Structures are given as structure tokens and as C-alpha cells.
Amino acid sequence: MKVPESGMPEEAYWESLFDIPLILDRLKIDHSVEHVAELGCGYGTFTLPVARRIQGILFTFDIEPAMIAHTLSRAENEGVRNINAALRDVLATGFGLESGCCDAVLLFNILHFPKPEDLIRKAADVLRPAGRVLAIHWRSDIATPRGPPMHLRPKPSDAERWANAAGLTVTVMTELPPWHFGVALAK
Template sequence: MTVLTARRTRWGLAAAGGAAAAAWWFGDKAPYPYAQRGLLDIPLPYLTCGRLDEILRPRPGERILEIGPGTGLQSLHIAPQLGPEGRLDIVDIQPEMLDHVTHRAEERGITNITATESDARTLPFDERTFDAVYLVTALGEIPEPDQVLSEAARVLAPTGRLVVGEFFDRHWIPFSRLHRLADASGLHLETRHGPTMAYLARFHPCHRNEPVPSAP
């Protein structure tokens, strides 16, 4: 191979690589299309199920909400840890995703997942319903993420916790922006794991130490 041919080959490969990257970047739609669901089963650096366990700390008997479960990579890992007395609610705007997760759960004998088709900006749950809420690479795909965080704060129990995971793509929310949005929604930062381009952060309601009002 001549030097000129080698250079042309490298340029061709570089151009092909750039075109593939551009296709991925500009083809990354929100919400994530069901047709590309296979990519959602690939664990991302810093956002593994093990790291999610460390920061979410799911416990038997809890009721937890997952917003934007995708194909269930996290759902099928978290739900069994809640035990028969616990429950994992999953919310997505795409019924195909919910059907996919519930079908996979049935195949594995997991019976404590409840699916609800809904917009995360108007969650169909009462206040103080959940022990925990989590979103992994989902918050940036939803318009008006501030409303999503406000809704998460509303449905959290006073001692509850919110976990947000973000990974660098077109819909990525930098940690500094997430922190500001969370503060404005009445959520206090507890801890963060990972760099800003791939992180998990845990928050709790700022009023968690206030007494729960008694029923009239």
C-alpha cells in the first residue's frame, strides 16, 4: 500500500467514524425510541446496577418509583430487592416500553412491578406516596425537567430520597444544572458519585425533618 493510499484509507475511516458519531448524536431522539431499545440494555460507565444500589439503597417492603424505565435494566434489578411486601412502580410515556418491562418481569417471575403510562411532569400519585424515586438517563429526555423534579418531591415521603443518574449525550443534564433545579424544587443534595459526565446523585426533601401533619 502506498503512502497516498494509506492516507486516503485513514481519511475514509475518519470520515465514516465522524458520520456514525453524527448519526448517533443527531439521531438521539427524546423520548428514546422503542425501535432502538437494544442499546438500553448496555450498562453505562459509572451507572451500573451495583452503583445504583449503593446510592439508592432499596430495602424490603419499600414502595419505589422509577421514571423512564426503558427496557427494564434497572427495574428488573431493583424490584426483587423490595420483596413480596414491596412494590416498584414504573412510569413511562411510551406504552411499548412499559409492556416490554412487564413482559420481561413475568418471564423472570417478578410480580411486584406496576406499570403506569403517564407524563412525568404530572404524576398520577398522591403526595408522600414513595420511599424513593429514581431516574437513570431519563430526566434530560423530558421537557421541563424542573417540573419532573417538583413532582418527584411532591410524591416522596418526608424521609424519602430521589436518585438521578445522567450520562453524556444530547439530553445530558450537567450536575451543576441538576443541583440548581433540585434546590428550586425543594430537594437537598446528600451525595454524588461519578464525574459530571456520568454521575449518580441522591437528594432528599428539604422538609424531611419537619413533622408530618396529622389527619383532621
């Protein structure tokens, strides 16, 4: 199932809405991280910057063939070689990766659908013992220039509840100016 309200505006505008280095710094995505899985590459907005920072492979998935093609073409043009992008409905079929293979799973701008505990459990399954589920989303306590309807957006307290239901704990809860918040969930 494609997450409702998960379309995006034009690429350059979308990418003007994030301070990507700040987000990656605050979520500690750096060279100490090996393999990463990502649900929803979209335009590759985070895929390419994350792939440049990590040591391993970035396994990214999207339900839209055009998004996979676009991200792979960007990676090719920019000489980023550690991205493995595949067409997949992750909500329906999970990540299709070996249990315990990743240091991080990225759930960026996607957790606005009912009952995401099952997805968070699937993400937790592919994590190494010290791995982290990293999620960001549009804040619902301030007006933002984009994002799904306010009533669909997860709040930090929702993320904590879902994490606990999936056997994870919140280790980082942070604002990601100008419009987002982020959480890191660990086993």
C-alpha cells in the same frame, strides 16, 4: 410530552452500557427501601433489578405502550411480581400517586429537557419525609458511546440548582462508571 432524544438503541447494547449493581449500590437502593416510582421504564433495565431489591411496589410509567408491554412481559417471565407498570405522560400529568407514598423516585437517563424543576417538584411530592429523588445521567465531561447531545445533558451543578429550586438538597453526588453520574436529592 415525550422527552426529546429519549429513544434507546437495541436492548442488549443499551444494557451493556451500565454497571447496574454498582449504580444501585452507590444510590443505596436496597431492602430498606419500600415503594419506589420510576419515570420511564424503557426496556425495564433498572425496573427489574430495583424491584428485586426493594420490599414494596415499584410503580413505573412510560409514555410508550411498547415499553410498558415489554417491561411487564419481562417481569412475568422472570417471576418479578412487585412491578406496577402504567402508560402515562408523567411530564404532563405527574405520577398520579398519593403524596408521601414513596421512599424513592427514579429519574434515570431522562433529565435532558428544559426546566425540569417542575418534574422534580412532582417527584418530591410523592416522597415520604425521608425519601429521595435518585437521578442518573450520561456524563458531559467525557466522550460516551451513547446519550443525548452533549449540550442537552444535565451537569451535576444543574442537578443541584434544580434540587434547591424544588426545596431539596443533594445528599449524594457520585460517578457511576463507566459513563454516568448520579445524585440523590432529599427533603
